[in-house]
Amino acid sequence: xxxxxxxxxxxxxxxxxxxxxxxxxxxxxxxxxxxxxxxxxxxxxxxxxxxxxxxxxxxxxxxxxxxxxxxxxxxxxxxxxxxxxxxxxxxxxxxxxxxxxxxxxxxxxxxxxxxxxxxxx
Amino acid sequence: xxxxxxxxxxxxxxxxxxxxxxxxxxxxxxxxxxxxxxxxxxxxxxxxxxxxxxxxxxxxxxxxxxxxxxxxxxxxxxxxxxxxxxxxxxxxxxxxxxxxxxxxxxxxxxxxxxxxxxxxxxxxxxxxxxxxxxxxxxxxxxxxxxxxxxxxxxxxxxxxxxxxxxxxxxxxxxxxxxxxxxxxxxxxxxxxxxxxxxxxxxxxxxxxxxxxxxxxxxxxxxxxxxxxxxxxxxxxxxxxxxxxxxxxxxxxxxxxxxxxxxxxxxxxxxxxxxxxxxxxxxxxxxxxxxxxxxxxxxxxxxxxxxxxxxxxxxxxxxxxxxxxxxxxxxxxxxxxxxxxxxxxxxxxxxxxxxxxxxxxxxxxxxxxxxxxxxxxxxxxxxxxxxxxxxxxxxxxxxxxxxxxxxxxxxxxxxxxxxxxxxxxxxxxxxxxxxxxxxxxxxxxxxxxxxxxxxxxxxxxxxxxxxxxxxxxxxxxxxxxxxxxxxxxxxxxxxxxxxxxxxxxxxxxxxx
Numbered sequence: 001x002x003x004x005x006x007x008x009x010x011x012x013x014x015x016x017x018x019x020x021x022x023x024x025x026x027x028x029x030x031x032x033x034x035x036x037x038x039x040x041x042x043x044x045x046x047x048x049x050x051x052x053x054x055x056x057x058x059x060x061x062x063x064x065x066x067x068x069x070x071x072x073x074x075x076x077x078x079x080x081x082x083x084x085x086x087x088x089x090x091x092x093x094x095x096x097x098x099x100x101x102x103x104x105x106x107x108x109x110x111x112x113x114x115x116x117x118x119x120x121x
Numbered sequence: 122x123x124x125x126x127x128x129x130x131x132x133x134x135x136x137x138x139x140x141x142x143x144x145x146x147x148x149x150x151x152x153x154x155x156x157x158x159x160x161x162x163x164x165x166x167x168x169x170x171x172x173x174x175x176x177x178x179x180x181x182x183x184x185x186x187x188x189x190x191x192x193x194x195x196x197x198x199x200x201x202x203x204x205x206x207x208x209x210x211x212x213x214x215x216x217x218x219x220x221x222x223x224x225x226x227x228x229x230x231x232x233x234x235x236x237x238x239x240x241x242x243x244x245x246x247x248x249x250x251x252x253x254x255x256x257x258x259x260x261x262x263x264x265x266x267x268x269x270x271x272x273x274x275x276x277x278x279x280x281x282x283x284x285x286x287x288x289x290x291x292x293x294x295x296x297x298x299x300x301x302x303x304x305x306x307x308x309x310x311x312x313x314x315x316x317x318x319x320x321x322x323x324x325x326x327x328x329x330x331x332x333x334x335x336x337x338x339x340x341x342x343x344x345x346x347x348x349x350x351x352x353x354x355x356x357x358x359x360x361x362x363x364x365x366x367x368x369x370x371x372x373x374x375x376x377x378x379x380x381x382x383x384x385x386x387x388x389x390x391x392x393x394x395x396x397x398x399x400x401x402x403x404x405x406x407x408x409x410x411x412x413x414x415x416x417x418x419x420x421x422x423x424x425x426x427x428x429x430x431x432x433x434x435x436x437x438x439x440x441x442x443x444x445x446x447x448x449x450x451x452x453x454x455x456x457x458x459x460x461x462x463x464x465x466x467x468x469x470x471x472x473x474x475x476x477x478x479x480x481x482x483x484x485x486x487x488x489x490x491x492x493x494x495x496x497x498x499x500x501x502x503x504x505x506x507x508x509x510x511x512x513x514x515x516x517x518x519x520x521x522x523x524x525x526x527x528x529x530x531x532x533x534x535x536x537x538x539x540x541x542x543x544x545x546x547x548x549x550x551x552x553x554x555x556x557x558x559x560x561x562x563x564x565x566x567x568x569x570x571x572x573x574x575x576x577x578x579x580x581x582x583x584x585x586x587x588x589x590x591x592x593x594x595x596x597x598x599x600x601x602x603x604x605x606x607x608x609x610x611x612x613x614x615x616x617x618x619x620x621x622x623x624x625x626x627x628x629x630x631x632x
Contacts, residue, residue: 001450012132012168016125022409028450037456055163084167106170106178109125 002120005045006031007038007064008053008082013105017051020109027116035059039067042074048120050074051103054083054094065097078119129172133207136165140200147193158196159185165199176202215332216240216257220250220276221265221294226317230263230294233321234328247271251279259289261332264311266295266302274309281310288338290331294319345419347397348404356418356426360480363416363428368476372431377441378487379407379469382499383557384423386584387463390554395455395463402453403465410444426484434471434504441469441502464555468494469502499557514559514631515539519549519575520593521567525616529562532620533627546570550578553585560630561585563610564593565601573608580609589630591623 004027006017014031021029030045032038035056042050050068054061061081068074078100083091091102100119103112139161147154162184169177180199187195215238219230222245234241242257244250247268253259262280266273273293280286292313293306303314313327343355351359360376367374381387381403388396400423407425408417416428429437445466452464470490474483490508494501498512516533520526521544533540541558543549547569553561561579565572572592579585592605592613602613612626 003450010164010168012129012164012172015128016168016171019125019128019409022447028447030451030454040460041454082167084163105167106175109171 001026001028002049002116003028003030003045003047004049004051004116005029005038005041005047006051006082007033007035007042007056008051009033009055009057010053013053013082016109017112020112021116024113027113035064035067038064039071039074042068042077043071046073047077049100049116050077050079051116052079052081054081054085054090062094062097065099069098080116080119125171126173129168129174130206133203136161137200137203137207140196140203144196144200147196155189155192158192162196162199174206177206214238214240216260217242217328218250218253218257218259218262219243220247220262220268220273222246222267222269223265226265226294229321230324233325245269247273247276250276254283254286259286260335261328262286262289262291263328264291264293266293266297266306274306277306277309277311288335290335292324292327292331348401348419350404350408350425351416351418353418353420356416356420356428357480359416359418359428360474360483363430364474364476366430367474370431373433374474375429375432375434375437375471376474376483376487377427377429377437377469377471378420378484378491379425379427379441379467380491380495381423382466382468382495383584389583391455391461391463395461398455399453399463399465403448403467406444406448406451410440410447420484426487428474429471434473437471438502438504441471445500445502462555466500468499470494471502471504513537513539515541515557516627517549517553517556517558517561518542519546519562519567519572520544520564522564525564525593528620529623532624536624538627544568546572546575550575553579553588554582557584558588560627561588561590562593563590565595565598565605573604576605576608576610591626591630593618 004021006014006029008014008031014033018029018031021027030041030047032041052061052064056064065079068077068079080101080103081094081099082103082105083094084105085091086104094102101115103115140158143154143158143161147158162181165181166178166185169175169181180202184192184195184199217234217239219227219241221227221230221243227243231241231243242253242259244253247270264273264277268276277291280289280291290312291310292315293311294315294317295302296317298316306314312331315324343351345352363374381399384396384399387399404419404425407427411417411427411429414430418426420426448465452462455461468491470487470493472483472486472490490503490506493506494503501508516538518526518529518540520529520542526542526544530540530542541552541556543552544567546567549563550570563572563575576590576592579588579590589611590609592601592610593616594601594605594613595616605613611630614623614626
């Protein structure tokens with residue numbers, strides 16, 4: 001069973017990801033709606049993977065990314081960005097940061113599961 | 122299984138309201154409005170398609186990217202689309218019964234309620250009205266007082282006497298404008314009284330208002346406010362429906378009764394606010410772990426009942442076992458500054474609902490199994506009495522000396538006990554406060570908190586005030602023994618001790 005932590009301020013996305021992952025046999029999903037809660041849960045849960053929204057209210061996902069990278073407990077956890085942007089330059093920038101991958105919103109439930117499985121394999 | 126589409130439809134109202142208010146602010150020239158419209162659109166763009174509505178994503182994207190001069194029209198297109206989605210998702214039409222003998226009046230009334238929004242039945246006599254009521258479920262009745270075969274007031278009395286129509290709104294339409302008649306009708310249970318000729322607009326509004334009110338009352342009567350699950354009254358209705366269906370299709374039906382373990386302690390330790398959140402958390406997971414065709418209700422307190430359609434008790438057991446595992450992997454976490462993590466387990470009894478079983482029979486059978494589970498260690502899902510598992514006994518060992526700890530752990534594990542070990546008193550105490558152990562072994566001298574302090578705290582804790590505790594004391598410190606026993610320890614061991622002796626004492630205390 002793989003544990004995934006989703007950090008996203010959008011209630012709909014939290015519901016969707018939580019529902020999709022918990023319905024799958026091999027995932028457990030936890031969610032956080034802001035940076036503070038996200039970092040706290042990442043430290044205490046040590047998930048196998050973090051799904052991180054690019055825009056978290058007033059916080060930028062990239063800053064949260066750096067924050068998670070700067071902490072010893074969360075440094076090794078692969079981070080996948082959830083992005084609403086379709087501009088290649090935005091996505092390139094995120095990948096250059098060292099993110100494990102990107103998932104563009106909107107996504108198909110099966111696509112989410114398949115992508116996460118491939119990152120965790 | 123999950124239903125993302127339905128969830129999106131349920132939440133549509135929230136999105137529509139948010140867009141409406143942003144639209145209003147935009148039209149009145151507010152500076153923030155544009156940004157907030159684009160923000161909502163951005164979020165809908167991401168979620169709409171994921172929920173299974175690509176059309177929402179497209180329209181939301183055009184709002185997000187629209188140049189200022191096109192924003193208003195793009196927003197209107199998105200709103201129209203959301204509203205039409207909402208309208209088409211509400212499939213059920215309201216059903217009106219018109220009791221009126223004059224053909225002209227019948228025609229006038231029918232014209233007020235278009236077929237697109239209402240289903241209308243018309244009765245020309247009291248007998249016809251009663252006949253229609255035996256065949257159809259009616260949401261509201263419009264009643265003329267003068268009928269060829271009866272006085273409308275007599276019919277009104279019959280409506281109020283019949284369980285089927287006792288709460289159905291009744292609007293009187295009469296040519297008589299006398300206070301006496303009006304008073305009498307209200308006394309007999311009429312909800313409104315209009316004097317003919319009735320203004321179409323007024324009547325249409327009154328009917329809509331009464332229907333909304335009745336709908337609200339009906340759903341409030343059947344929904345538990347805290348968990349938003351159906352309540353006991355709703356369960357009683359659904360039980361009959363599920364049972365009839367199971368007999369018609371010859372498919373098995375099971376009833377599960379679930380009860381959270383140690384819930385009283387959650388309330389005592391963390392307060393009712395957290396207790397309520399735990400109930401909500403559990404409800405959500407319970408619903409999610411069952412199928413859409415199953416029915417879940419809050420029975421009361423921390424008890425829940427599920428009707429499992431086309432499922433044997435063993436099938437239901439599988440689903441609930443998955444829920445139990447899920448809850449173990451994902452304990453309740455409160456949000457906010459003082460975050461707490463509370464493990465949740467539950468006990469359940471599942472019984473098959475056979476043709477002869479009433480709801481009370483089924484509940485009492487499931488309840489009996491549930492309590493059997495409670496008395497044999499909790500955290501069990503039983504479908505028959507022989508399901509009770511001999512679970513390994515769990516022992517908490519708090520000992521910082523590595524050699525002693527290794528020695529104890531090795532021997533206890535070999536004897537089949539489940540061991541949790543801490544080398545720190547404070548950590549051991551924390552673990553005991555959130556888990557249930559069958560026995561606790563405490564060393565006196567430990568970092569974090571000494572064994573006596575741990576012991577004192579455990580005995581104050583409702584979860585641990587009767588769990589057997591063995592203290593480990595060093596030679597030459599016999600005073601410690603007295604102190605330990607005084608403070609509520611059940612037994613002691615003087616170091617060094619033999620494994621056989623420790624096992625014998627554990628065995629005796631666990632009997």
